[in-house]
Amino acid sequence: MNVTSIAPFYLPDIPLQNACPGQFFSQSLGRPFNDQAISFLHKLSRHLLAHSEINKYPELVALAFWLRKSNINKIYRDFQKILGENEIVSPRGVAFHVSPSNVDGIFIYSWALSLLSGNINIIRVSQNLSEQQNFLFSALQTIMQSNDHHDIKKSNIVLTYPHDAEISSFFTERSDIRILWGGDETVQLFRSLPSQPTTKDISFADKSSHCIIDSKTYNSVNLEKANEIARLFYNDAYWFSQMACSSPRTVYFVGNVDECRVSSERFWRNLAEELQRRETVDTMPNAMNKFIFLHRSVCEGLAISSHSSLNYNKPTVVRVSDAHHVNMETHCGGGFFFETFLEDLSQLGPLVQPKDQTLSYFGFDKRNLRNFASKLGKRGLHRIVPIGQSLDFSTTWDGYVLLTELTQRISIL
Numbered sequence: 001m002n003v004t005s006i007a008p009f010y011l012p013d014i015p016l017q018n019a020c021p022g023q024f025f026s027q028s029l030g031r032p033f034n035d036q037a038i039s040f041l042h043k044l045s046r047h048l049l050a051h052s053e054i055n056k057y058p059e060l061v062a063l064a065f066w067l068r069k070s071n072i073n074k075i076y077r078d079f080q081k082i083l084g085e086n087e088i089v090s091p092r093g094v095a096f097h098v099s100p101s102n103v104d105g106i107f108i109y110s111w112a113l114s115l116l117s118g119n120i121n122i123i124r125v126s127q128n129l130s131e132q133q134n135f136l137f138s139a140l141q142t143i144m145q146s147n148d149h150h151d152i153k154k155s156n157i158v159l160t161y162p163h164d165a166e167i168s169s170f171f172t173e174r175s176d177i178r179i180l181w182g183g184d185e186t187v188q189l190f191r192s193l194p195s196q197p198t199t200k201d202i203s204f205a206d207k208s209s210h211c212i213i214d215s216k217t218y219n220s221v222n223l224e225k226a227n228e229i230a231r232l233f234y235n236d237a238y239w240f241s242q243m244a245c246s247s248p249r250t251v252y253f254v255g256n257v258d259e260c261r262v263s264s265e266r267f268w269r270n271l272a273e274e275l276q277r278r279e280t281v282d283t284m285p286n287a288m289n290k291f292i293f294l295h296r297s298v299c300e301g302l303a304i305s306s307h308s309s310l311n312y313n314k315p316t317v318v319r320v321s322d323a324h325h326v327n328m329e330t331h332c333g334g335g336f337f338f339e340t341f342l343e344d345l346s347q348l349g350p351l352v353q354p355k356d357q358t359l360s361y362f363g364f365d366k367r368n369l370r371n372f373a374s375k376l377g378k379r380g381l382h383r384i385v386p387i388g389q390s391l392d393f394s395t396t397w398d399g400y401v402l403l404t405e406l407t408q409r410i411s412i413l
Contacts, residue, residue, distance in 0.1 A: 030118035091118035093176030214363025215255030232388025
């Protein structure tokens with residue numbers, strides 16, 4: 001059984017026992033939020049931000065800002081607030097991370113929190129590394145080689161290997177936590193592998209996200225504000241080619257029919273102008289995926305009121321009267337959006353599905369949104385955020401308070 005180590009060292013095709021010898025799993029755990037872990041992440045942040053090519057990867061810019069010492073300290077302070085006065089926290093042990101293939105760097109966030117929790121970490125990434133991932137891992141290797149971070153280098157490893165149940169079982173049997181990023185199939189596959197009775201699974205399966213806009217409010221904003229909204233929505237939707245679990249796929253316009261038509265036309269026009277400013281155009285495979293997905297949706301019985309042309313430099317917009325029947329699991333991404341007109345925010349509630357994750361919004365106040373969310377029950381949605389913050393990672397994700405999941409509490413009474 002061979003694997004390829006990516007960090008702390010790049011070592012291709014080495015025996016599994018060399019990559020993770022027995023003592024790797026039995027070494028001492030760190031103290032939660034210890035100085036070395038905080039310093040390591042801050043240095044990684046500074047290294048990324050100082051690189052001349054970092055602006056090619058806006059997702060990594062966001063990651064680097066999130067890893068700054070000031071933000072880590074804020075995360076620590078916020079976590080302390082939820083601890084009881086008679087509680088202390090300790091690491092859970094060995095954490096096995098399975099990263100997704102559709103969002104290059106999302107696993108770094110959960111790994112950083114696990115590192116801060118004091119855990120030993122094994123990260124399994126796809127064999128098909130993107131340019132952005134290679135950039136990130138190069139930075140990670142550099143920081144890990146510092147003499148200041150010897151403990152982190154020996155207790156954290158990034159590796160890759162082909163789909164192999166025997167290798168995966170080797171890790172899951174020895175893990176105290178399994179952090180599973182990916183689709184439903186990935187989650188079910190790794191859950192089926194042997195584990196300890198006390199192993200905790202943190203699963204991030206298939207999710208869909210959407211956007212809601214108050215048409216009357218949107219129609220009243222000036223051109224500068226409308227352009228800003230288009231820019232923010234672009235960041236939400238087009239980073240990761242609309243394939244992130246929190247990328248919006250449906251836009252709901254709320255108001256009377258005339259208000260919704262006006263806001264819809266203005267919104268998509270402004271987004272098309274934003275695409276032109278950024279010189280974002282469809283590749284041939286992306287255009288073909290949109291074409292196939294559109295016709296598959298029709299064949300599956302989706303009632304389409306209208307749709308835009310499949311233009312290579314404009315968003316593809318399909319209007320449906322009932323978004324409840326949209327098959328999001330086969331969504332093609334790449335700038336393909338459904339839109340629906342609603343008369344009132346309350347009409348969105350019955351459309352929410354169990355796999356819905358993030359709802360971004362514009363034009364609604366917090367009181368109305370809290371009232372809406374309080375009536376959802378178990379139907380779905382874990383996050384409601386302003387447009388432009390769909391991809392902002394939070395320590396609460398998919399309903400998990402991650403630092404609580406990655407640590408264990410000891411009560412002293």
